[in-house]
Amino acid sequence: MYRVVDQPTSAGCRTRRYPSDTTDAEWALLEPLLPRPACEGPAGGRPEKHHRRAIVDALRYVTDNGIKWRALPSDFPPWQTVHGFFTRWSKTGIFERVRDRLREKIRSRAGRNPAPSAAVIDSQSVKAAETVGRxxxxxxxGKKIDGRKxxxxxxxQGLLLVVLVTAANLQDRAAARKLLPALHAVQRGVTWVWADGGYTSKALVDWAKDTLRITFDVVKKIAGQVTFVILPRRWVVERTFSWITQARRNVRDYERLPEHSATFINISMITMMTRRLTRRKKRARTT
Known part of the structure; x- marks a missing residue:
C-alpha cells in the first residue's frame, strides 16, 4: 500500500484502500498532465488545501462506483471541493487534454503515429435518471429508451477521440453533422471515418467529403445476416462502449448537464489508459 501525504490539512493523509485509487506509477503519469495550481502561477494565490492525488482518487471513485456526490467517503476531501474541481476542469477542457496525451502515449508505444488518420463513430442510448431535465x-x-445518447x-484501437452527449431522440445522421466537425477540429489528420448502417445517407457522405474532406464509409450488415456477426471496424467502437460502461456512473445518465456526462466518460477512459500504460508485463514462465 502507499500513503498519500497531503499538504498540511486537518484530513491528514489517506491510505490506498479502493480499487479505483491511483497507483504510484499512475500518479507519476497523471500529475504532469494536470494544470498548475493557481498559487504557482504569476498571479499567485493560496496553496490548495488538499493534495491533487486525493482529488483525482475521489473523482475516479465517483466514476467507478456511481455514487452520489454527497455519499463520498470521509477519507476523501469534502465532496464540495471534489465537485468544484470536477466542474472547473470540465469547463476548461482539462479532462480532454489528459485523455489526448494518454492516447498519444499508447499509440506511440504501439508504434503508431500519435495522431490518427482514421476513426470509427457510433452512438449508444442510455436511460436517464430523474435528475436529467426534459x-x-x-x-x-428504436431502442425504446427514454434518456440520452x-x-x-x-x-x-478504440481509444476515444471525441464524445458528444445529446437527447436520445436525435438521429445518428443528424448527430454526425455535429460530431464530425468536432472531430475535424481536434484531429485534422483524420480523413477516413467508418460508421454503421444507422448513418446511411448520401447527403451526409457528400457533405463530409465536400466540407471536411473526410471519406465517410458506412459498414453495412452482411446480406441475409440473422445472427450476431463481428463486422469489420464496427466492433472497435462497440468495444469502447463496453469499456465506458464498466464504470457504474456511465451505466445510466444522472447528470443535469450533458457536458458533465461527457466528463465522466472521459474520466473512465483516462483510468483505463493509465492502467494500460502502467501495467506490468507478466514474466514468461520457464519450464
Missing part, C-alpha cells in the same frame, strides 16, 4: 433528454424509439469517435 430539455436535454428524449425518447429513442452518447455519440463517440475512436481511433482504430
Amino acid at each position: 430539455p436535454s433528454r428524449g425518447y429513442d424509439g 452518447r455519440h463517440i469517435a475512436t481511433d482504430t
Whole structure:
C-alpha cells in the first residue's frame, strides 16, 4: 500500500484502500498532465488545501462506483471541493487534454503515429435518471429508451477521440453533422471515418467529403445476416462502449448537464489508459 501525504490539512493523509485509487506509477503519469495550481502561477494565490492525488482518487471513485456526490467517503476531501474541481476542469477542457496525451502515449508505444488518420463513430442510448431535465433528454424509439445518447469517435484501437452527449431522440445522421466537425477540429489528420448502417445517407457522405474532406464509409450488415456477426471496424467502437460502461456512473445518465456526462466518460477512459500504460508485463514462465 502507499500513503498519500497531503499538504498540511486537518484530513491528514489517506491510505490506498479502493480499487479505483491511483497507483504510484499512475500518479507519476497523471500529475504532469494536470494544470498548475493557481498559487504557482504569476498571479499567485493560496496553496490548495488538499493534495491533487486525493482529488483525482475521489473523482475516479465517483466514476467507478456511481455514487452520489454527497455519499463520498470521509477519507476523501469534502465532496464540495471534489465537485468544484470536477466542474472547473470540465469547463476548461482539462479532462480532454489528459485523455489526448494518454492516447498519444499508447499509440506511440504501439508504434503508431500519435495522431490518427482514421476513426470509427457510433452512438449508444442510455436511460436517464430523474435528475436529467426534459430539455436535454428524449425518447429513442428504436431502442425504446427514454434518456440520452452518447455519440463517440475512436481511433482504430478504440481509444476515444471525441464524445458528444445529446437527447436520445436525435438521429445518428443528424448527430454526425455535429460530431464530425468536432472531430475535424481536434484531429485534422483524420480523413477516413467508418460508421454503421444507422448513418446511411448520401447527403451526409457528400457533405463530409465536400466540407471536411473526410471519406465517410458506412459498414453495412452482411446480406441475409440473422445472427450476431463481428463486422469489420464496427466492433472497435462497440468495444469502447463496453469499456465506458464498466464504470457504474456511465451505466445510466444522472447528470443535469450533458457536458458533465461527457466528463465522466472521459474520466473512465483516462483510468483505463493509465492502467494500460502502467501495467506490468507478466514474466514468461520457464519450464
